[in-house]
Amino acid sequence: MDISEFNRLSDQKNYQRHPWETSRKNVLKYFLNQTNIKFPIDRIVDIGSGDAFVIHSLLEHNFATEYYAIDTAYTPEIINQLKANNKNSQVQYLSSLDEYYANHDTQKNTLFLCMDVLEHTENEKIILDFLQNETGNYFFFAVPSFQNLFSNHDVLLGHYRRYSLPELENLLSRNHFKILDKGYYFFTLLILRWLEKSRKKEQKESIDNWEGGKFKTDLINFVLKTDFKIIMLLKKLNIQINGLSCYCLCTK
Structure with missing residues (x-):
C-alpha cells in the first residue's frame, strides 16, 4: 500500500485515477472469476486496502457478503473520510490484523487479498504469520517483479x-500456503521499466500525482488490457511470459 494515496481523499472530484490502479483492479476481478471459488463468498478481507478502491469494485459486483478493509495508515479521520467518499457503504475499516482478529469471528469462509503489500514490509512473516491458522480459506498475493x-x-x-x-512461490510454500494458480502480468510495463532502468531514467509520477490526461489514461488502460489478454491466452497454451507483477492464488 502506498501511503501517498491518502493525500487525495478529500479531493475526490478533482482526482484522476492512475491507469495502474484501474488495470490492477481489472486483473484481480478476472482472476477471481476464473477460480473455483464460489461467489459470493462469506467475507473478503483486503490487507493494505489504501483508499478502498479495489474492495469497493468487488462490492459493486457482489463478490462477498461482508467486506473488510485493513490498512495501518487508517486513522479515525481517514476512516471517516473513506466512509463519506463511499457513501457509508458496508465496508468495515480496520487499522490492523490484530484489530480484525480481536473483534471479528474468523470462522467464515474468507478470501484474503494481499496485493502489493509484502514488498512494503521489512519482514514478510509479520503478515504471513497472522494468516497461519486460516485453514480452508483463500489468499491472493501480488507483488512487483524482479x-x-x-x-x-x-x-x-x-x-x-x-x-x-x-x-514468491518459495516464500508462500515455506509458510504452508498451497498454491492453486500463479503467473505474471503486464509484460508491456516490464519492458518500459527495464528501459527506464537501463537509461537511468526514474519515474516522477506516483499514484497520487498522475496528470496524464484522459487520452493518455485511456490509451494506457487499453494497452494494459490488451497486454493482459495476450498473457492469459499464452498461459492457456502453457507459454509463460514475464511481467512487471507476479501473483499466487493460494489456500491452506
Whole structure:
C-alpha cells in the first residue's frame, strides 16, 4: 500500500485515477472469476486496502457478503473520510490484523487479498504469520517483479524488495500456503521499466500525482488490457511470459 494515496481523499472530484490502479483492479476481478471459488463468498478481507478502491469494485459486483478493509495508515479521520467518499457503504475499516482478529469471528469462509503489500514490509512473516491458522480459506498475493529492476522509484514507494515468481512461490510454500494458480502480468510495463532502468531514467509520477490526461489514461488502460489478454491466452497454451507483477492464488 502506498501511503501517498491518502493525500487525495478529500479531493475526490478533482482526482484522476492512475491507469495502474484501474488495470490492477481489472486483473484481480478476472482472476477471481476464473477460480473455483464460489461467489459470493462469506467475507473478503483486503490487507493494505489504501483508499478502498479495489474492495469497493468487488462490492459493486457482489463478490462477498461482508467486506473488510485493513490498512495501518487508517486513522479515525481517514476512516471517516473513506466512509463519506463511499457513501457509508458496508465496508468495515480496520487499522490492523490484530484489530480484525480481536473483534471479528474468523470462522467464515474468507478470501484474503494481499496485493502489493509484502514488498512494503521489512519482514514478510509479520503478515504471513497472522494468516497461519486460516485453514480452508483463500489468499491472493501480488507483488512487483524482479529485484534487478529495483530503483529509486521503489524506494519512493516504500518498497524493500521485488520478487521473481519462484521467490514468491518459495516464500508462500515455506509458510504452508498451497498454491492453486500463479503467473505474471503486464509484460508491456516490464519492458518500459527495464528501459527506464537501463537509461537511468526514474519515474516522477506516483499514484497520487498522475496528470496524464484522459487520452493518455485511456490509451494506457487499453494497452494494459490488451497486454493482459495476450498473457492469459499464452498461459492457456502453457507459454509463460514475464511481467512487471507476479501473483499466487493460494489456500491452506
